[in-house]
Amino acid sequence: MENAGFQRLIKLRQYMKEEGISLFLILHSDAHMSEYVSEADSDIEYLTGFSGENCTVAVTQTESHLWTDGRFFIQAEKEMLGSGTDLFRSGEDGVPKVEEFLKSHVNEGETVSCDGRRLSRKLFKKYDEAIKEKNGIFDTSSNVMDKVFSNRPKLPSEKLFILKDEFSGKSASDKLSDVRKHMKEKKADIFFLSSLCDIAWLLNLRGNDIPCTPVFYSFLLLSMDEGKLFINEEAVSKEIRDYLEGLNIKLCPYESVYDALSEDRGKAVLLDSDTVNERIYESFGEGTNFIEEINCTEVMKAVKNETEIKNTKKAHVIDAVAMCRFLYEIKTGKIDIEKEDEYTIGERLYRLREEGEGYIEPSFPTIAAYGENAALMHYTATPEMKSPLQKRGFLLVDSGGTYFTGTTDITRTIALGELTKKEREDFTLVLKSSLRLMRARFLDGTTGQNLDILARGVMWERGLDYKCGTGHGVGHVLAVHEGPNSIRWKIENAPDFTAHPLKPGMITTDEPGLYFEGEYGIRIENELLCVEDIKNEYGRYYSFENITLVPIDLDAIEPSMLTEEEKDQLNAYHEEVRKTIAPLLNEDEAKWLSEATRAVE
């Protein structure tokens, strides 16, 4: 198969030569440091064919490399075949970091170029330091990729809608007050926000500019008494315009942001160097007093309020009904597995979710991966690339929905028929791992870094591992991946990154797995709400409430590997699933659910 990236790479190198650029850097990002980007920002996919996330490309006249993390190694190898770009497996022995690569590949006085709009200030500083060691020049103004990617699609600007207080639980005006209180403490004149989820959360507005994330392209500049929202006018209806006016927020054209900021030069600007792009910094200009910290809105939005929690639980019940119907159809032979493939089965699940009350869109593209494809952690089947299903082995389905009530994320691995002993044992290990984290009790101040080993230790004891975090925060009618809470043992960019303590109201996934290249993949994913537990002379304890209510396939477990404690925990969970979901199903489905949630002895 030919890879279109190869010719594009040749073109890029020509332009680089013409402009005197020795090394060109491309980040998988947009002007807002979004995790998922729209097609307008798909430079890396355009150049290499790789469609995953969390990647960086460095091109010189003789080399081209793409860094990505363990979730994407197998996918990247496949997709980049013939592109002329090689894979750097981030984190593995002998693989340089981007900044190390810069140090070793930039010669005295050479120019490195990168689009400053897709580069955070924090990353700019790190790379600039590496380049400076060789007296290199870091040019963030040119963007030769625009010439290569000449048919670049336009940035979307879909219509906004208001997330009403009955869903958000707190008015935008109250949220703005909280932010301004914080600005006052920090002695800031201005709060500049470019992270799309934070803007959407703060203003109780949603959009549809990024697939599976109901956000809208914009920048927000807040002073103590007014605000400016930089956004494409076509996205804003009369209703929204009036709503924003009520909040004393003025509309300005999206593209005008870079020119507008110099007005505030010299002021004290509160902003997050991790999400604000370098060109924004340059636009404020010298003499501006930058006060840098993680956006205060990040923790505010991660701690869900009572309304959000109540609603999210509703969303999980609605979502569980769709998932249970899906499992019922597969497990009872209602659909003929052998006539399905990964793509068609995924489509079936989309249809089932669409029936749910208040459904907006998938919270991310469904991963329905059969057999060895499930070893690719973030594999997505397409009409062109998909495997047929068989009556044996595992089908891994990682999916979720965004509803007006909340966002869900769930993975179930389903036995489609006969399993080998090793498959059953591995499934049981993943279950043990998931259960151990779920039953944790921990003191206030505990971070996901402290907790990760509860899940991962089950693997490590046996010389196994999964090459990704154990869990991530989940947004409320927002991105399915959200900070600052997460459950991971390694903080990649330490010491820049501080693991944030888990607080009551935060929702984090619990998704350990096992992945064997060329064989199969297993993942079980539930969402855990952090809740208050006992309080005594040692402090405040928290624990997790499981809010995902879908059975775990008992056909895949090896009961002898479970302790009594684990069996009790699993049985109690299944009892709750049955009690809550069965009344919402038809008779046949409920009968199946009853069997699927039977007690394990």
Place this chain on the structure above:
Amino acid sequence: MENAGFQRLIKLRQYMKEEGISLFLILHSDAHMSEYVSEADSDIEYLTGFSGENCTVAVTQTESHLWTDGRFFIQAEKEMLGSGTDLFRSGEDGVPKVEEFLKSHVNEGETVSCDGRRLSRKLFKKYDEAIKEKNGIFDTSSNVMDKVFSNRPKLPSEKLFILKDEFSGKSASDKLSDVRKHMKEKKADIFFLSSLCDIAWLLNLRGNDIPCTPVFYSFLLLSMDEGKLFINEEAVSKEIRDYLEGLNIKLCPYESVYDALSEDRGKAVLLDSDTVNERIYESFGEGTNFIEEINCTEVMKAVKNETEIKNTKKAHVIDAVAMCRFLYEIKTGKIDIEKEDEYTIGERLYRLREEGEGYIEPSFPTIAAYGENAALMHYTATPEMKSPLQKRGFLLVDSGGTYFTGTTDITRTIALGELTKKEREDFTLVLKSSLRLMRARFLDGTTGQNLDILARGVMWERGLDYKCGTGHGVGHVLAVHEGPNSIRWKIENAPDFTAHPLKPGMITTDEPGLYFEGEYGIRIENELLCVEDIKNEYGRYYSFENITLVPIDLDAIEPSMLTEEEKDQLNAYHEEVRKTIAPLLNEDEAKWLSEATRAVE
């Protein structure tokens, strides 16, 4: 009981008034940021009576507060009674941090004073920032405490000795080469070292200036081809002088360091802002290019070489013989417990250790704490303050020795007779906790923050906790507390502090406990050597080798609370203790050891 601190506090306030100081800060530290300080630096004890570590005092005209951590809460309350200084329980709800206290207690333009020699640059910056918010002045040059503490003892300068290569495993000349290689990488002209353990380690020299830590007061300034050691001449014999000359290291008077540094102004100086004091920084002066990082020697000395490991294991065998004899005498009634008290029993243990080959000194003052005194985590009995022993309950003994072969640190909690059911259950919990950490297997990159919950989780599950870390690094013929390795869930000064991954060759203690004020305290402490485990497609796994070889009191356990896995682990441990130590004991002792290490069923 009268507390002499009260009058001294009045005096201090007078001097503060005279010099226009609104707030005076005192740190428990010396010019080298040592953990344990000599009497010459015991300002806090002089002023408040509190004799523990890790504390800070802030004095204004109307308030005086001392911050310390959970290990010392009970002790501090007792010792500071009537001193006029109150306890701030660091880390508890509602207790301000020092910098928060400064913000709320410094008024516009006021002066805060602190001895800059006892303040690290890092802490200076943090406090200075807090003070600047109120346009306050931070004066680090005056030291009114010198006037109050008029009979301050002189800084010791005991004779140095060489730790021969057969003990150190690597010559000073090779270590200096490693450091200079690192300086080259960092483009540093100068490496400035003030941490006493690092200087001692780097030069393979030892001293006797700080109780229980064989180090010597000095500063070391290294350039690429020579060095200067700032030290009191009387500490240096002809042999040492020749030895240093062989390393091209010149001797300079200790006190001359502050004047000497301006010679190197403008150079690139590599140093650690966490251990170098503020006045040193000021002495280098403006225009100096400070390259700041954790001392490279810290990781170098934490990863023990083969000789150090072999020798440390020898030290543990020698130490175990003393400990076993001590336990034998207590458990078999060879000594009449009821005629002993905490102090005399501690003295007996000192005598037994002194018999060991190559013994230098205790690695820290023995904690022999009976009954409720053991709830004071760092209690030390004195001839004046001690409790008699009885034939019931627990005696906690935390002790260790420094030998030419290595440094040990061990805690055993001993049943002196009848125990309550709750005492046995709590002892078993501590044992379970200790065993769970000990059997960990983990991937390269794992930190003590990741591992802590393995031990602590046993407590958290039951709504319990211990208010200290689970383990600390141990030096080799150096400080018994050493970084950068540790096992703790909370990094107090985050985000400044990066938890360092555990690496093969590092030695860390495993010492969970339970402490009930007014009742009893239990701690079990072993030392764990990090070793290579399996290596496979997931990476390099490490695990722990237990190098402490002393029985755990089986009279105190509740076998029904142990899983089969835990019983096997305990029995295997005790078998190794018996096999290794019995041959070194006399017949009666060996017979007792055989019984004390019996298999638990």
